[in-house]
Amino acid sequence: MFAFIARQPILDREKDVFAYELLFRDGKGGTFPDLDPEKVRYISQRFHALGLDDISGEKTSFINFSSDTLISRFPTTLNPETVVVEITESPTQQAGLLEACQHIKQLGFKLAIDDPMMISGKHEIFPLIDIVKVDVSKSRFEVIEQKIPRFLDSNIRLVAEQVDSYDQFNTCRDLGFDLFQGYFFAQPETRIQRQLPASKMNLVDLMGESSQSHFDLERINQIIERDAALSYILLRFINNPTINKRFKITSLKHALNFMGEIEIKKFIALLSLANLGDDKPLELIHMSLVRAKFFDLLSQERKMNTDPPIGFLVGLFSMLDALLDQNIEDILKQLPLTESVNDALLGKSKEFNSYIQLVRALEGALWLNVVKQSKTLDIDQKHLHSLYNQAIVWGNGVKNAISAYFPRPAIR
Secondary structure, eight states, X not given: OBXXXXXXXXXXXXXXXXXXXXXXXXXXXXXXXXXXXXXXXXXXXXXXXXXXXXXXXXXXXXXXXXXXXXXXXXXTTSOTTTEEEXXXXXXXXXXXXXXXXXXXXXXXXXXXXXXXXXXXXXSTTGGGOSEEEEETTSSOHHHHHHHHHHHHHTTOEEEEESOOSHHHHHHHHHHTOOEEESSGGGSOOSXXXXXXXXXXXXXXXXXXHHTOSSOXXXXXXXXXXXXXXXXXXXXXXXXXXXXXXXXXXXXXXXXXXXXXXXXXXXXXXXXHHHHHTTTSOHHHHHHHHHHHHHHHHHHHHTTOOOSSOHHHHHHHTTTHHHHHTXXXXXXXXXXXXXXXXXXHHTTOOHHHHHHXXXXXXXXXXXXXXXXXXXXXXXXXXXXXXXXXXXHHHHHHHHHHHHHTTOOOOOOO
16 A cells, blocks of 8 residues: 555557556655555555555556665565556666566566667567657657667567657657657647637536536526436436445436535536546546545645635646647636636636645655645645545546546547
8 A cells, every 4th residue: 555656647549548657755766665564554544545556547557666676675466467567777787687577577567668778679688678668858759760660570569758748749659659658638739729619518607607606506407408418427427436325316406415515516517527628538637537636625624615616626627728728818718617716727826826736746746846835735745645645536436437438539
């Protein structure tokens, strides 16, 4: 079980999540931590610790290991079906590392290597490697293109790291990479779309209602009744065990009786967002879900007014620019959100600016920034990790509820 950890998605050519790379705060350089049993028990008892399945949401986990751990303390509890062992040091510089890699391969694990120089096919480690990761920010594409064929010919999969724009994603895909790590998918694409399409206006209306202090049940019912699919999806959300374990909800009015106005506001906002960005990678929605729950928990810790649930809404809508490929200023002119939500999304709220900086630090394993924001918000940094872990579990559950009907993004 782990409490202090970050995860970074690795996407395939269709922009679906293939795996997550896990970065551990207690391990040197993000590597798998070598903790004594007493500390493991302490962490499990005091903090909201997660297993690898909780963190990676049933996807493959890429885990970095130091040479010492690989050689003498490799954990026997890891599952070779779901874990890729990532080598962080050159096998030529550490005695015994090559033999350790051979043993780990015999256990059934796949091996990945971070290789900015793109390792020679003559190297002893080459036959053992399943995946090569290339930092495209440190290598010229012309050089990469020359070296790629030997990997493809050997059935070695290639991961492009530090892919920060759709242009880079398209270039790497054309070169032969089939896995991509970086937050390119969280950036707006260079497509001009000045107005939201008329088909999305029902969703826009729901977003507006979710941010109001007054809950107008009849108004919301009228909006949902315009589109039969919306009612079905809303009920599916609300009946997800992650959200509601006790009752079978059959209508919005029924849901209101059992869940209350605040929770319903959250889920009509969630419903709107999931369908507003229906041509985008599901991971973008997933990140928005985690942020929504995390900001909601932070707002409660900070004793903020939660009706309307501004923290939840700001987290949920914090990636609207990437979902809609527009500047946030242009988007907000088209949405009937309250002034407090708009100000937060425009960076005019000191409180929510800290939330944004904090969640980016947790997403990117920028641990010193986590410490800084914990002081700003006056919340213990370890407790912040616990809240974020709760948000990850919640986000995984809700994502699973929507992924069955979520449209696959088009490849551009």
